[in-house]
Amino acid sequence: MNVETITKTLNSLDQLQRNTAIQSDLFSIEQTSDLTVAAALVKTLENLGVRYAFGLFGGGITPFIASLEQSSIEVLQFRHEAGAAFAAIESYFASGHPVVVFSTTGPGITNALTGLFAARWEGAKVIFVSPCTSATQRGRWAFQETSQYTMSNTGIFTSGTLFHYATTVECNSELSEIARRLALGVGKLGGFVAHISIPRTIQTSLLTTPLPHVNFSPTLVTAGEDTISKCLQLLCEAPFAIWVGFGAKDAALEIRQLAERTGAAVMSSARGKGIFPEDHPQFVGVTGFGGQNSVLKYMQEQRPLRVLVLGTKLGEFTSFWNPVMVPSRGFVHVDIDPEVPGAAYPYAETFSVQSDIGAFVRAILKYFPEISRSSSVLPLPRPEREVIKSHLEGLVRPEFLMDAIQRVIVENSDAIIMTEAGNSFAWGTNILRFAAPGRYRVSTGFGSMGHAGTGILGAALARNRKAVAILGDGAMLMNNEITTAVKHKIPAVWIVLNDARYNMCDQGMNMEGFHNVDAEIPSPDFVMIARGMGADGIRVSRECDLEAALEKALALTIPFVVDVIIDPTRPAPIGSRINSLIFHGK
Template identity: 70%
Template structure:
């Protein structure tokens, strides 16, 4: 047996520019190759069969995509494997579903397309996977060598597409290669195993020319397995963190990257009396009904966070697993503590980036491992916690007349889907995101998902299929009518009987654009859409649904959606005049130059 060891040593020092101090991790990755006995007769497998077997061994159990003639051999091999293959109506929707299936069960997932527009249609989903930190392997065909440059149908080669799509790592793929021979597969298997074992996300692309897919392997492929050691900070970094955090009261800022450390973060907060705030993606990691919870920061966030920073203002903030990007912080100076940040993230490039001029002690580590180490230095007793501002909300009483107010809809979703079920709740970019972030309350991690990085419309509408499928449970998308028209995959949910629910905020317009443009001072901008009956569309595809035009009907309809055994659309006619709780989004846009000027 052969072993390859990749090891990083602990290094600590001062960053060459700015004021961020880096404490890098120790960790190791072990890859093992198991060759078949030389006495055994090798099985004659095609390259396509071998690629699929390699993916099975790496833990892949689901593949999402849209097939075509150029990928016929790979498609057939997938269909005859243990991997469940799901055909979608659009490649982008397949990509979003793949991302959410990964976050639902932490298994690497495959997406697949045919040549040409199949690949370009998948790019949005792949960029989202990279931004979200998912582990996704993209399988696509390419035009075979003898036909390249001759205007083959949907030609896919360096003559017609950028070469970085096929063989270069960079801002989209962590690893990409074009397979031109079966002899390359052992090295490809090793690189995929190493990538999947790395902390954080991993997006790879295997481009397989049509002719190569059906070619026979000359030798058996060695089996590649891997083990993962979590990235951890050294003892000197832990000790320095303890020293900095012990100098006075500190707050904790929790992001999506801390989702595996919910219990440890709660213990740390209670032992130290620290106030806790979360990014929009971090909702529910720290219980939102806890007396030490300040609220959500950024887009759709709470004034209680701003009040805390103004009135109490901690000496430092311990940042756990968030990039502190625009939708989390708006880069606001009001969110900067007096003595700076202690910032923990699995990605060493994250700390110090959002606030480059602020003193930051940076630690590359798995958040759970770091907080567990930190707990050893704090006594197991309740901390001295001041009275903290908390998000306050008084639910509104339903009215029998008029369109549905968005905040009343959110109150009903809270009662039915959040408190009476364990359904995953997702929301789209736009007003639905602002209303949901500001209004709904979660007390456990894993119940809520949103994309605040790439933020593509259609992510929640189709992502719920992946989450519901792998968990065999309800998943709910809260979205606007614009996103529902863009990409919803209701037909796919019907085919595979996936228990998805779409709650559509229907106001016949892109209302975030309407309200945002008005607040920025722009006049006469057309964001209207023709009225749409989403229930009629859903029923036409084999799903069920109900239109809601009165607040008094909401409870019964949402309960019916929750109980439904088939995909269900709730088409809610909402009041378009209520301004969504954007937080400081408009001010951030103005500071970036998006404002009406006198001409």
């Protein structure tokens, strides 16, 4: 099918739906003469589909919490507000429902900020509700005063780089507009992080206006026929490759059809693992941090004319901005955010398409004919899969641990698996293989320690199934929420790479030539810690005992820790990151 035929076919179609705003209608659903503002806000959150609220109680937020406890929303109190926010992120991605995070004044808010920044970077839908000091008490040094006198107003209480929407409620009549803004944010494509700051005096006051219910009809952002025609023209000129990211997670079936119909090689970001099956013959590997050399081999030896980028920002941990990853004629980059295409590689030729990934692929798929595969087509490089045999002596090798996780957990369960920032991220991304989307989660943007260790609670709760965190001993000591899992009977599993050090820092600094830096930490017994908190665990120091330990962790329904004493001398696959630091730091 040539370009002229494609264009004529497209011109005979109706205009594809272009970007439209979400339509909202407000109407009163009940008389609210005896409803407090806190109760009305909770009803608004219920109407938006919120199922869970994660946080830490305190005096300033008490009226709102009391209303939450009387609602259909399940309330979970955490040990730390950052952990609550991480759990909220993963609950959203596991369920698709917006999630509430709550805190009290002062340090409750600042403790939550790390998790809320991660929510913004990850693209989650999280509504943060916190109290602030009442107007009559501001400037008088109230306990944990939260106001413009004691805390910067920039970024915490206003819309901007952290919150898509933020407001301080000063009057109960403002709730109608707040409900409308929240509905618009929740209904739009992409992430939405909001902050509703509400003084206790306003929480307890009676609502004086009708409680609104907001109906929204989200509309897909789609490309027009001219754009589709141009994309077809560019992609039909020569063989192309597909680079898949997390933003394409809901279009896995369509992407596979496109790849198989066109014969395109496919690579993915770490967050995109499993969207295209990693055991598929057209999959050439994962890019960036912890990625496989097969990708670079493909780009160097069979360099495509163009790369179709679907749902990835091509940020540092996905691409390292490596010029080898730029095809000879550049990118066709599809994303719902118009600011994404061209940002990572500003010097590369880029045809930008603003569209929902699924809608785009469905539109373009109609006009690609089936290809006839020729024996002359070069075989694609594939990620190497080393057979790792058990050692009878010595500590557990991290690569052997990952191979065991692959066999026992990935291939024989439906558990969600998350890897933590650090060497755990590198080992898991490099060795684990997924054939379906939604099983693997990692934070490649904000990359906070503690994200996986607490995020698995939200994922396990939302999916009602096992969730497994693979993390280092440093991250496990920082933030884990074992007691929260025990209290709420959440079947979380922590697999700890216990090497008595911050090993990514240790190995990375040695790779850069900085030696004799103290990165060691005392090696705790995480099994004793788990049991002291009401959970259980097992310590593994020999490779021959590992498989049985993992099987036990899967079989039990209680929170469980697998404390693995690993060999700290095994070099993690982090060389690309170190090389990038050196190259871009010059």
